[in-house]
Amino acid sequence: xxxxxSRRVVIAAAVVVVVVGVFALTASRSASQAVQATPARPARIxxxxxxxxxxxxxxxxxxxxxxxxxxxxxxxxxxYANHPVLAAPVVALGSVGIVxxxxxxxxxxxxxxxxxxxxxxxxxAEHWLDRDPEVRCYMPGIPRAMYxxxxxxxxxxxxxxxxxxxxxxxxxxxxxxEAPKPPADTWMGHSVGRWEGNTLVTHVTNFNDRTWFSRAGxxxxxxxxVVERFxxxxxxxxxxxxxxxxxxVFTRPWxxxxxxxxxxxxxATLMEFRCIELVEETFLGxxxxxxxxxxxxxxxxxxxxxxxxxxxxxxxxx
Amino acid sequence: MRTTARVFAVIxxxxxxxxxxxxxxxTKAPRTPWGAPDLQGIWxxxxxxxxxxxxxxxxxxxxxxxxxxKALAELQQRNQRPGRDSREVGGKPGIGTEKDxxxxxxxxxxxxxxxxxxxxxxxxxxxxxxRMPSYTPEATKRIADKREFLAALLQGTSGGxxxxxxxxxxxxxxxxxxxxxxxSDGPEDRGGPERCFGDTPxxxxxxxxxxxxxxxxxxxxxVSIYYDIGQGQGFSWVVPITSRPHLPKSVRLYRGxxxxxxxxxxxxxxxxxxxxETSFRGSRENLHLIQRFRRLDANTLQVExxxxxxxxxxxxxxxxxxxxxxxDKTTLVLEGGCHEGxxxxxxxxxxxxxxxxxxxxxxxxxxxxxxxxxxxxxxx
Numbered sequence: 001x002x003x004x005x006s007r008r009v010v011i012a013a014a015v016v017v018v019v020v021g022v023f024a025l026t027a028s029r030s031a032s033q034a035v036q037a038t039p040a041r042p043a044r045i046x047x048x049x050x051x052x053x054x055x056x057x058x059x060x061x062x063x064x065x066x067x068x069x070x071x072x073x074x075x076x077x078x079x080y081a082n083h084p085v086l087a088a089p090v091v092a093l094g095s096v097g098i099v100x101x102x103x104x105x106x107x108x109x110x111x112x113x114x115x116x117x118x119x120x121x122x123x124x125a126e127h128w129l130d131r132d133p134e135v136r137c138y139m140p141g142i143p144r145a146m147y148x149x150x151x152x153x154x155x156x157x158x159x160x161x162x163x164x165x166x167x168x169x170x171x172x173x174x175x176x177x178e179a180p181k182p183p184a185d186t187w188m189g190h191s192v193g194r195w196e197g198n199t200l201v202t203h204v205t206n207f208n209d210r211t212w213f214s215r216a217g218x219x220x221x222x223x224x225x226v227v228e229r230f231x232x233x234x235x236x237x238x239x240x241x242x243x244x245x246x247x248x249v250f251t252r253p254w255x256x257x258x259x260x261x262x263x264x265x266x267x268a269t270l271m272e273f274r275c276i277e278l279v280e281e282t283f284l285g286x287x288x289x290x291x292x293x294x295x296x297x298x299x300x301x302x303x304x305x306x307x308x309x310x311x312x313x314x315x316x317x318x
Numbered sequence: 319m320r321t322t323a324r325v326f327a328v329i330x331x332x333x334x335x336x337x338x339x340x341x342x343x344x345t346k347a348p349r350t351p352w353g354a355p356d357l358q359g360i361w362x363x364x365x366x367x368x369x370x371x372x373x374x375x376x377x378x379x380x381x382x383x384x385x386x387x388k389a390l391a392e393l394q395q396r397n398q399r400p401g402r403d404s405r406e407v408g409g410k411p412g413i414g415t416e417k418d419x420x421x422x423x424x425x426x427x428x429x430x431x432x433x434x435x436x437x438x439x440x441x442x443x444x445x446x447x448x449r450m451p452s453y454t455p456e457a458t459k460r461i462a463d464k465r466e467f468l469a470a471l472l473q474g475t476s477g478g479x480x481x482x483x484x485x486x487x488x489x490x491x492x493x494x495x496x497x498x499x500x501x502s503d504g505p506e507d508r509g510g511p512e513r514c515f516g517d518t519p520x521x522x523x524x525x526x527x528x529x530x531x532x533x534x535x536x537x538x539x540x541v542s543i544y545y546d547i548g549q550g551q552g553f554s555w556v557v558p559i560t561s562r563p564h565l566p567k568s569v570r571l572y573r574g575x576x577x578x579x580x581x582x583x584x585x586x587x588x589x590x591x592x593x594x595e596t597s598f599r600g601s602r603e604n605l606h607l608i609q610r611f612r613r614l615d616a617n618t619l620q621v622e623x624x625x626x627x628x629x630x631x632x633x634x635x636x637x638x639x640x641x642x643x644x645x646d647k648t649t650l651v652l653e654g655g656c657h658e659g660x661x662x663x664x665x666x667x668x669x670x671x672x673x674x675x676x677x678x679x680x681x682x683x684x685x686x687x688x689x690x691x692x693x694x695x696x697x698x
Contacts, residue, residue: 155542
């Protein structure tokens with residue numbers, strides 16, 4: 001009798017549970033099979049502007065922060081002292097080796113170097129290829145990462161804003177909540193952020209003295225202190241303002257202003273820009289057992305640029 | 319009748335458990351303000367789990383209490399063994415030998431030893447025996463060819479088989495080399511980590527000083543992971559949440575083309591388009607990864623991946639790992655800066671050229687007779 005009841009109860013329970021279970025499994029399966037498409041972009045994240053997406057500066061600040069005319073990427077003296085021509089590293093590139101003109105991004109078009117330090121920038125510019133950390137595929141630092149001519153992706157949540165830069169796989173985290181400070185100097189700095197209305201304000205410190213602001217040789221010390229302001233002008237454009245303070249190098253704080261644009265392509269994707277491997281020939285080529293570039297003299301690369309006159313041109317050159 | 323009832327009862331219990339588990343995960347998994355499962359945080363692990371399973375456990379994924387107690391005692395015993403500094407090389411005191419010097423790191427750098435052991439018998443859960451599937455004949459040959467090349471470059475040195483210096487020293491590597499090989503003709507002869515290439519997905523975290531930490535930040539249309547791992551081999555990995563198709567086959571990426579989607583509370587990441595510079599347990603450009611991230615509770619992130627490559631393995635295989643949440647207020651992931659400070663690669667090439675020059679001038683041994691490859695690894 002007892003056995004009979006319990007058996008009946010077990011069977012009944014089993015049937016109920018099996019029915020419910022099958023239903024639940026079916027439901028969860030159909031839910032899991034419904035693969036979500038690209039999610040719609042909410043206008044705000046925890047009440048703040050939604051900056052999630054792939055962005056890029058459209059300017060030539062990375063070439064030169066100041067206003068400039070077209071100029072050779074690498075120059076040598078031409079016939080006229082004030083009209084340099086393309087130099088060996090880029091002479092074969094023709095117009096690809098030319099820096100485009102720009103109005104510049106610096107407020108007042110002046111970077112206020114201390115007088116005794118100003119010549120260092122000129123010296124850097126003259127030895128650009130030897131010294132620029134970008135040429136070596138080093139992490140670009142802040143603010144330079146923001147206006148290199150390559151995209152970066154913002155992943156924004158309520159507690160952190162992560163930015164990953166295509167170039168060199170560099171990245172930064174903007175901490176919106178309490179976080180410890182790094183134990184040593186860094187290339188990309190330590191960013192602490194807060195929202196002021198619709199503006200994301202960051203304070204970036206803990207820099208080393210090895211990054212530059214641009215290919216024109218503008219530099220800083222490890223006392224660099226950066227304040228950035230990201231303000232949406234439209235959902236797809238950000239006003240980007242930077243205040244640079246470094247009492248070791250500059251007489252006063254100075255500012256940059258530019259706009260960052262969202263990539264609006266449906267298939268916008270942050271792709272790898274791995275440069276480490278491709279710069280090995282530039283910096284280690286002379287240490288190969290069998291050199292690929294045949295004109296190393298000691299540790300000096302002698303570039304003989306060979307350009308054949310194309311068949312079509314020869315007709316006119318006869 | 320009685321048997322039927324029992325079978326039903328077992329099925330019922332299993333079903334009830336399934337419902338309970340799914341109900342539990344649905345209520346427990348925290349969500350972002352925009353309604354997605356919240357996987358964010360800084361994650362790592364301090365609990366040892368072997369990658370492959372000790373055959374003694376058969377097809378069981380979990381140890382019994384007694385097995386766990388025994389395995390933990392063995393781990394603690396292993397921790398008492400002499401460290402790297404005092405180990406023997408070939409039955410003789412190792413200190414000062416070529417191999418010892420090439421180890422580069424002494425005991426000091428290895429920090430605390432892991433003392434926690436998981437009940438999991440292995441990260442590898444499929445095949446059900448917890449062991450790697452066999453290599454295909456094609457992969458077996460590929461791996462044997464490379465091994466023979468490595469052996470040829472070591473031939474006649476203190477770390478290699480006896481014989482004359484091999485003529486193969488003049489040959490290029492049969493694959494895109496990422497191994498530590500006994501030659502430094504150019505940067506391509508040095509290993510991937512020495513060239514600061516950084517790690518690639520999938521990352522399995524280790525325990526202890528070099529175990530690694532990952533930081534996961536999440537937005538509605540992307541999940542951005544930074545792996546701080548492997549002495550400067552860290553990297554950023556952005557997984558877009560998108561329905562776009564994979565990139566054209568002609569585009570090959572070192573870390574692959576990742577596409578993420580949500581399946582219930584699980585982030586599923588499909589990764590293809592790897593390059594021949596990618597290397598994962600014998601697989602190269604044909605690797606296809608399906609990675610699953612799921613939060614089991616407030617402090618546990620389960621990371622599972624299935625790896626398939628019909629040119630390498632006879633069947634797909636799956637591994638799983640549980641990561642523990644670290645305190646955001648006291649834990650910080652750090653930038654690697656490997657390439658920026660990589661004087662080692664320069665030094666290897668520079669030293670080898672200097673040794674060749676000295677040898678040519680009759681002032682030193684032939685660098686080809688020296689072993690610069692077998693020391694320094696974690697395995698000895």
